[in-house]
Amino acid sequence: MEWWRHYSTALRSHCSITPLLHHFMPLVTVACHAMATRFEIALHGDNPAALRAAGEEALAQVEQLEAQLSLFRASSEIAHLNTHAANGPVRVTPGLFALLQKARKLSEESNGAFDITVAPLVRCWGFMGGDGRFPSPDEVAQARAKVGMGLVQLNRADFTVQFSREGVMLDLGAIGKGYAVERAAEVLREAGVTSALIHGGTSTVQALGPPPGEASWKIAIETPSPAPTTSPTLLATVPLKEEAMSVSGVWGNSFQVAGRTYGHIIDPRTGEPAIGTVLAAVVLPSATETDAFSTALLTVGSAGHDALAKLRPGMRTLVVSESSGQLQVEAKGLQVRSAG
Ligand code: AMP
Ligand code: MG
Numbered sequence: 001m002e003w004w005r006h007y008s009t010a011l012r013s014h015c016s017i018t019p020l021l022h023h024f025m026p027l028v029t030v031a032c033h034a035m036a037t038r039f040e041i042a043l044h045g046d047n048p049a050a051l052r053a054a055g056e057e058a059l060a061q062v063e064q065l066e067a068q069l070s071l072f073r074a075s076s077e078i079a080h081l082n083t084h085a086a087n088g089p090v091r092v093t094p095g096l097f098a099l100l101q102k103a104r105k106l107s108e109e110s111n112g113a114f115d116i117t118v119a120p121l122v123r124c125w126g127f128m129g130g131d132g133r134f135p136s137p138d139e140v141a142q143a144r145a146k147v148g149m150g151l152v153q154l155n156r157a158d159f160t161v162q163f164s165r166e167g168v169m170l171d172l173g174a175i176g177k178g179y180a181v182e183r184a185a186e187v188l189r190e191a192g193v194t195s196a197l198i199h200g201g202t203s204t205v206q207a208l209g210p211p212p213g214e215a216s217w218k219i220a221i222e223t224p225s226p227a228p229t230t231s232p233t234l235l236a237t238v239p240l241k242e243e244a245m246s247v248s249g250v251w252g253n254s255f256q257v258a259g260r261t262y263g264h265i266i267d268p269r270t271g272e273p274a275i276g277t278v279l280a281a282v283v284l285p286s287a288t289e290t291d292a293f294s295t296a297l298l299t300v301g302s303a304g305h306d307a308l309a310k311l312r313p314g315m316r317t318l319v320v321s322e323s324s325g326q327l328q329v330e331a332k333g334l335q336v337r338s339a340g
Contacts, residue, residue, distance in 0.1 A: 030055035034066045035177055037201025041184070044195035044211050054191035058184035058198065065180045068096060069172050071119070072129070081161055082119075082169045089153075089160035097159045099288075100152075103175055106292040107149050109311050113304065114296035115268040119169035120146040125273060127264040128171075132255035134262070144271040174265075178204045178246055178291025185287070197240075203247055206287045207240035216241040223327070224279045224320055226251050226261075235329070236281075236318060236336050244287035246294035249279045261322075267299050276321050277301035283316035283334070302330055 028051040031040040039062050043051040070076045077096050084090050092100070103116045119128070124143035126133030135143075146167040153162045172179075177200035185206045188196050197217050199205035207217040216239035222232040238245055250263030254273075262273040280297035282290045289312070297308050302321050309317045309332050316333035329336050 028052050028055060030059055032059040032063065034059075034062045035070070035180065035200065037177070037203075039180070039184070039198070039200045041188070041196060041198045043188070043193055045193060050191070051193065054188050054193050055196075057191060058187040061184050061187050062180045062200070065176070065183060068093070069099075069176045069179075071169075071171050071173070078170055078172060085152075085161050086163040086166045086168060089155060089158070089162045091158065091160050094159060097154065097156075097161070099172075099175075099179060100154055100161065100170075101156075102288065103172070103292070104149050104152070104154065106175070106289065106296070110293065110296035110300070110308065112148075112269050113267065113299040113308075114174060114292045115147065115149060116170050116172055116175065117147050117149055117152060117168060118174075118266055118268045119171035120144075120167060121266045121268065121271055122171060122173075122264065123169075125262065125264075125266060126255075127253065127266075131253070132262060132264065134255075134257055140271045147268050147271075174248075174295035175288060175292045177201060178244070178287040178289070181206045181244065181291075182287040203249075204244060204287050204291050205240070205246075206244040207242060210241050215239070219245060221247060221279075221281055221318065224249055224251055228252075234337050235320070236331070236334055238281075238283060238316075238334055240283070243283055243285045244290045245281060245283045246287065246290035247279065247281045248294040248298040250274070250298065251278055265295060265298050274299045274301060276323065277319060278322045278327070279318070279320040281318040281334070284312055284314075302328075305330055305332070 028043045028048050041055045043055055045051050068077050071078055077092055081090055107115045120143040122128050124135045124139050151164040151168045181198055181200045181204050184198055194209045195211055196208040205219055210216045219238045219240055220234055221236045223235040254261050254263035265274045267274050277298050280294050282294040284290050300308055302319050305319050309315050318334050319330045321328045
């Protein structure tokens with residue numbers, strides 16, 4: 001019960017998802033702070049000591065990935081790339097190279113709605129470590145010239161990365177947590193864990209096998225609201241088993257000008273924050289893919305929902321749009337409880 005209580009408090013500052021753990025108390029829970037958020041793992045099984053050891057090993061994997069991928073750590077591989085890759089080819093570890101290839105593929109599949117080169121635009125709109133600001137058209141034009149996967153060369157022969165010009169910057173903020181959750185889940189599986197749930201910052205959650213006696217884990221998605229609320233309402237309950245879900249939201253990291261909300265998710269194709277969509281959720285087997293695609297779905301919104309949902313068979317999705325204070329919910333394969 002304690003973990004649940006702590007957890008629901010933490011949630012109030014985010015619009016996101018809640019594992020409904022009070023129904024089935026986990027045998028062992030472990031947690032750590034990484035990637036500017038809290039990662040938690042709930043595990044079931046016969047041997048608590050072995051479960052705890054597996055959970056701690058999985059969290060160590062998350063911490064190691066943070067050290068490798070964080071834009072904000074001067075010693076990370078990503079920071080090293082951002083500093084040097086415009087001057088010539090920079091060799092990276094095979095694991096990062098594979099992730100960058102994956103990010104390129106996800107960018108192509110989403111027609112550029114998801115793009116890890118969006119960083120200059122995120123910075124220009126004041127969302128890189130800030131709460132947002134309205135840039136001048138000239139600032140936006142300058143940032144746009146530095147955005148696009150076409151400016152990033154990935155050389156498979158020697159695992160090197162090179163940028164075509166100065167100012168290109170990679171930001172794995174929309175995929176890194178999902179990737180870390182997926183890699184941590186692999187650590188758990190390799191350790192023989194069969195029943196577990198892992199989440200990173202309540203925005204990406206991955207389920208292994210369900211708790212004893214249950215058909216699945218159950219994850220709640222709260223109805224998004226512009227301001228933190230002490231009495232959130234339930235938008236949907238999502239059953240998960242051997243699959244992942246990510247939720248991307250705008251409220252909580254946005255600012256308003258003339259009644260319009262400008263959030264931290266930027267459409268790399270227009271250079272402007274995605275407008276009109278306040279929440280997007282995606283369910284698939286891979287947490288790396290759900291993280292990238294929930295960001296892409298928030299970017300394309302209702303208009304691009306059909307096309308995006310066709311990218312993987314069995315993909316379950318949710319889009320919440322807002323207009324004049326009214327929420328509109330579109331779901332594919334997910335059961336919506338209330339339209340808010
Ligand atoms: P998420 O919460 O996973 O949707 O990721 C949002 C974060 O990813 C933002 O705070 C930015 O750092 C970055 N970002 C914003 N827009 C995009 C985009 N269109 N594609 C990829 N990353 C983005
Ligand atoms: Mg994401």
